[in-house]
Amino acid sequence: MQGPFHRGGQSRPMAEINVVPFIDVMLVLLVIFMITAPMLTQGVQVDLPQVTSEPIENPEDSDPILVSVDREGNYHISLGDDTTAVALDDLAERVTVILDRRPDTPVMVRGDRQIAYGQVVTLMSTLQRAGVANLGLISEPPQDE
Template identity: 60%
Template sequence: MQGPYNRRKRRKLSSEINVVPFIDVMLVLLIIFMITAPMMNQGVDVELPKVSSEPIENQADPVIVSVDKAGQYYINLGDDHEKPIELDEIGDQVVKIVTRNPKTPVMVRGDTNATYGQIVTLMSTLQGAGVPNVGLISDPPSAN
């Protein structure tokens, strides 16, 4: 006495995930980031000196302190505001960063037209804040 219900085969549910919409979204995001990444410029617009040197390897995100051609100081802490900051405030902020993570590299971006005295004063302030090594950022020379 088998009824008509036993003759039909039941379909087994598929447990696979359809990844095609996920791939479409990821490709769109990839294209958006590829277009917008070159447009993002963090920090202050500084004309760096052209010097050939070996690049250094960073273990952590560096703190970048900038000096523009007018002699104003800026610090890049990951936020987007570009307000000039006093030299004493730079020292206080760098002390807080170095005490939290002593291996944080500190780099100086100095404009080509900034005076030597401004760069040396900044480096002295950074050393007074407990930074053992201060790096200088430069652009590679253009091949003409």
């Protein structure tokens, strides 16, 4: 009884794997990821502050430039023990002069809790235009009640 599918007395198992369904699934997944990937990368990258954080390592020979905004909205630059009140227009020039002399000097921003968020953003934008590539924000650890 030989039919069209009989192999002449030997019946060996088929050793090939059919990968066509696997390829179909992979192509569908590829198309889905190609469509959704651009949607996932839109937006603004923001590093949100956390409640507790580790202190920033500071080399002993480099005092950071500390730029502060007080409750009244006045700007101050501190380098070591020297603190100077400065207008926002002059701030970029003074920071640029300091960074020209010592380019590895870290720049930190302190903002009063009551100050408007927009004023801190304006300060950060001014510092960025002055050539500050890395900017740190200073906060205080939470008070245990």
